[in-house]
Amino acid sequence: MKRILFVCTGNTCRSPMAEALFKAKATDGQWEVRSAGVAAFDGQPASLHAMQVLAERGIDHDHQARRLNDDLVAWADLILTMTQGHKTMIQSMFPGAAEKVFTLREYVGVEGMSDIADPFGGTVEDYRRCAEEIEESLDYLINKFTG
Incomplete structure (x- = not known):
């Protein structure tokens, strides 16, 4: 089983x-899929807009935030970040894991802008656009794996 960790x-x-x-x-x-944050507060719920956007897609996701730590980094076979800044920070904090850390868009080969913008504090429409960007990259990711 392959283990993927998404990080923002x-x-x-x-x-x-x-x-x-x-x-x-x-x-x-x-x-196996998990997520974490480089500056997360453990136990915090997902944002209301994020949950609404997932619900609009028929997805129920019970989520509590986790701060990125040694155990999560060791657990993951692949760490996919939302921005270049996240990637750089993780490679700095966990140099032994550098070879398994990529931005999501970089890993799937999306040309141009490699960052997925943070919708935090924005409207539900901002979250919908963000989810669409993520979903497009995930479609490429699944195609890459099933190729």
């Missing part, structure tokens, strides 16, 4: 949406 800043918006969307798409049972 607070683990309340982008990475929980990526985790939930990937779980909904990758139903073949070959994947």
Whole structure:
């Protein structure tokens, strides 16, 4: 079983949406998926807008934020971040894991902007756009794995 860890800043918006969307798409049972944040407060719920956007897609995701730590980094076979800044921070904090850390868009080969913008504090429409960006990258990811 392959283990994927999605990482953003607070683990309340982008990475929980990526985790939930990937779980909904990758139903073949070959994947374990988690999410974390480089500056998360453990136990914090996902943002209301993130949960609303997932619910609009028929996805129920019970989520509590987790701060990225040694155990999560060791657990993961692949760490996919939402921004270049997250990637750089993780590689600095966990240099032994550098070879398994990529931005999501970089890993799937999306050209151009490699960051998925943070919708935190924005409107539900901002969250919908963010989820669409994540979902597009996840479709590429699944195609890459099932190729």
